[in-house]
Amino acid sequence: MSTTVARDIEAYVRDEKRVDWHDESLWHIRSKRDRSTHGLPEWEQLRQTASQIKEHVISKLPDLLEEFERNATANGVKVHWARDAQEHNEIVVQILQSQQIDKVVKSKSMLTEECKLNHHLEKHAIQVVDTDLGERIVQLRDEEPSHIVLPAIHLKKEEIGELFHEHLGTDKGAADPKYLTEAARQHLRTKFLESTAAITGVNFAIAETGGVTICTNEGNADLGVNLARVQIHCMGIEKIIPRWTDLGIFTRLLGRSATGQSTTIYTSHYHKPRPGTEMHIILVDNGRSEHRKREDFRASLKCIRCGACINTCPVYRRAGGHSYGATIPGPIGSILNPTRKPEDHAELPFASSLCGSCTDVCPVKINIHEQLYLLRQDITETSVVPASKTRSFSFLARILTRPRLYRMAGSTARWATRNLPRWAIYHRSNAWGQYRDLPAAPQDSFREWYMKNRTS
Amino acid sequence: MSSRSDILARLRGTAVPAVSLPAYPTIPELTQEALVERFRANASAAGSTVISGNLNWSEIISSASPSAHKIYSDGNIDTDKSVMRSFSLPETLSKSHTAELSRTRTSTDNINQPHSVLLDVAVLTSHLAVAENGSIWLTDSVEHRVIPFITEHLIIRLIDYDLVATMADAYDRLDSSLAFCICIAGPSKTADIEQSLVIGAQAARSLTIVLE
Numbered sequence: 001m002s003t004t005v006a007r008d009i010e011a012y013v014r015d016e017k018r019v020d021w022h023d024e025s026l027w028h029i030r031s032k033r034d035r036s037t038h039g040l041p042e043w044e045q046l047r048q049t050a051s052q053i054k055e056h057v058i059s060k061l062p063d064l065l066e067e068f069e070r071n072a073t074a075n076g077v078k079v080h081w082a083r084d085a086q087e088h089n090e091i092v093v094q095i096l097q098s099q100q101i102d103k104v105v106k107s108k109s110m111l112t113e114e115c116k117l118n119h120h121l122e123k124h125a126i127q128v129v130d131t132d133l134g135e136r137i138v139q140l141r142d143e144e145p146s147h148i149v150l151p152a153i154h155l156k157k158e159e160i161g162e163l164f165h166e167h168l169g170t171d172k173g174a175a176d177p178k179y180l181t182e183a184a185r186q187h188l189r190t191k192f193l194e195s196t197a198a199i200t201g202v203n204f205a206i207a208e209t210g211g212v213t214i215c216t217n218e219g220n221a222d223l224g225v226n227l228a229r230v231q232i233h234c235m236g237i238e239k240i241i242p243r244w245t246d247l248g249i250f251t252r253l254l255g256r257s258a259t260g261q262s263t264t265i266y267t268s269h270y271h272k273p274r275p276g277t278e279m280h281i282i283l284v285d286n287g288r289s290e291h292r293k294r295e296d297f298r299a300s301l302k303c304i305r306c307g308a309c310i311n312t313c314p315v316y317r318r319a320g321g322h323s324y325g326a327t328i329p330g331p332i333g334s335i336l337n338p339t340r341k342p343e344d345h346a347e348l349p350f351a352s353s354l355c356g357s358c359t360d361v362c363p364v365k366i367n368i369h370e371q372l373y374l375l376r377q378d379i380t381e382t383s384v385v386p387a388s389k390t391r392s393f394s395f396l397a398r399i400l401t402r403p404r405l406y407r408m409a410g411s412t413a414r415w416a417t418r419n420l421p422r423w424a425i426y427h428r429s430n431a432w433g434q435y436r437d438l439p440a441a442p443q444d445s446f447r448e449w450y451m452k453n454r455t456s
Numbered sequence: 457m458s459s460r461s462d463i464l465a466r467l468r469g470t471a472v473p474a475v476s477l478p479a480y481p482t483i484p485e486l487t488q489e490a491l492v493e494r495f496r497a498n499a500s501a502a503g504s505t506v507i508s509g510n511l512n513w514s515e516i517i518s519s520a521s522p523s524a525h526k527i528y529s530d531g532n533i534d535t536d537k538s539v540m541r542s543f544s545l546p547e548t549l550s551k552s553h554t555a556e557l558s559r560t561r562t563s564t565d566n567i568n569q570p571h572s573v574l575l576d577v578a579v580l581t582s583h584l585a586v587a588e589n590g591s592i593w594l595t596d597s598v599e600h601r602v603i604p605f606i607t608e609h610l611i612i613r614l615i616d617y618d619l620v621a622t623m624a625d626a627y628d629r630l631d632s633s634l635a636f637c638i639c640i641a642g643p644s645k646t647a648d649i650e651q652s653l654v655i656g657a658q659a660a661r662s663l664t665i666v667l668e
Contacts, residue, residue, distance in 0.1 A: 058472060058475075178654050208632065217646060223658055237463070255589075265642050265644060267641075268637075293470045
């Protein structure tokens with residue numbers, strides 16, 4: 001097990017002002033989410049219903065995928081299946097090359113991030129432009145998104161101004177969000193008009209009707225799709241919902257959980273291509289069928305990618321999305337990434353306070369913090385834990401199982417924090433003393449206080 | 457083995473206990489007045505403008521876009537401006553449209569290009585609105601699917617419409633066999649730069665809803 005995550009977080013937290021700013025930005029979104037959900041008396045019922053629909057989906061997944069394929073095909077849609085990221089990327093390239101298309105616009109899709117589609121397209125000399133503003137910003141910076149809903153939440157407007165000055169020719173030093181957004185609008189409209197193919201992610205795919213639902217605030221997915229002659233929708237197999245009317249549950253939860261909006265501005269439903277155009281849907285497994293085998297972690301396949309757990313997470317808020325080194329950061333990502341690729345992401349479940357706030361806000365009631373706890377045990381059993389941890393834990397176990405030794409250690413520690421000089425306490429091996437002072441130690445232990453104060 | 461059969465076989469190879477589909481929650485009904493009030497409040501909160509009463513189309517269009525030249529409407533509206541009523545945007549666009557984009561940005565020529573992609577104002581008819589989020593629905597009766605997105609300003613006429621309380625009610629009413637339908641809950645917006653709300657991201661810069 002490496003310690004890359006801890007190192008990245010340590011580098012990130014050096015800039016305290018920036019950490020505070022990031023923390024507040026996300027907490028602001030969490031607060032908006034609270035206001036919009038508290039206004040809805042049926043909120044808990046909606047969560048419960050959504051959770052049960054998604055559990056049904058996981059249990060019936062193969063049947064629902066076949067139903068979806070049958071209905072989509074009847075609608076004139078070409079359905080493709082991909083075992084993994086590589087196959088998904090090859091299918092996209094094959095569709096585009098068969099039509100001699102070398103320019104494509106893409107709206108937000110965490111699946112194509114997971115598959116690293118952009119690199120693959122560029123290798124085949126296909127120009128791909130991300131059209132969500134935040135995605136375009138991170139694409140121009142040659143970075144990954146740091147959040148699944150707010151890809152550029154880690155950046156300051158001045159940095160975006162500098163980036164746009166360099167790439168879009170905006171005025172040097174200009175950092176007004178309105179001005180920068182307008183510049184991006186003009187730039188992206190040119191891209192929409194010159195692209196003959198559009199790729200989108202999928203929020204929901206309806207088995208009963210064979211259609212896909214896409215939610216955006218900018219309208220960028222629809223501009224792309226409706227100006228192109230080839231539309232390609234890429235989705236993980238868990239995005240299926242059974243019935244058309246289930247959208248009446250999920251669309252009420254998604255926007256409120258994500259940003260506190262009562263709904264996203266655009267909720268589009270594509271069932272059939274326009275006359276004379278092509279519509280493709282790619283169903284991607286990429287580790288999901290293996291994930292589904294693991295009973296303890298199966299429920300995380302219910303995720304609808306709203307980002308609520310990320311916004312509320314005290315670790316994410318102060319560590320930044322890039323510190324996770326994973327496509328999906330934050331609490332849900334700390335389950336999804338290591339469940340599928342434990343060799344790369346074994347550390348992530350440990351980067352959590354297990355406070356449970358993620359579970360409280362999840363619109364489909366995934367037991368996120370419980371799964372993180374189980375995943376820690378799973379990883380500890382199957383992989384090598386660093387010696388510093390095993391040694392300190394066995395030392396701690398010896399003290400905690402011997403009451404007299406424990407009491408002695410406690411009083412020594414209290415004496416030490418009061419009387420030793422700073423350099424003896426705040427040194428490199430005391431991780432708890434970095435970036436913060438230890439609290440003042442009381443005279444008595446709780447046990448001593450209780451002995452003195454108990455009345456009977 | 458094809459990827460399809462491989463994926464399905466892997467999924468079928470895992471026994472997952474069956475979970476039945478739940479019933480939907482029932483939501484208390486609201487009076488028509490309460491629905492209208494909620495619709496107006498939520499539409500305004502999302503940045504839309506709601507208009508009713510005596511309608512003067514020249515004024516409505518001018519207040520959405522004072523310099524509007526290229527105007528499209530899917531129905532008859534009484535205005536002193538010239539309005540396109542049929543829209544012959546080709547299904548497949550060519551490079552010439554890109555050139556047109558750069559021209560229109562600098563040109564103030566009036567509208568004599570009926571094939572133009574880039575509209576200043578589109579006036580479209582909807583028959584379904586949702587109170588909880590101030591949204592309206594458009595279906596495949598839209599002549600070209602790109603119109604509500606590519607237009608600079610969007611005006612929606614609600615005519616003979618149903619105003620329902622929630623999205624759940626809307627999905628109940630909609631025909632699930634529609635080739636395309638869209639729910640629009642305001643002007644295009646983004647907060648991707650430092651969480652500052654900017655209206656007019658990529659699609660329509662404004663949404664005016666006219667109750668008829």
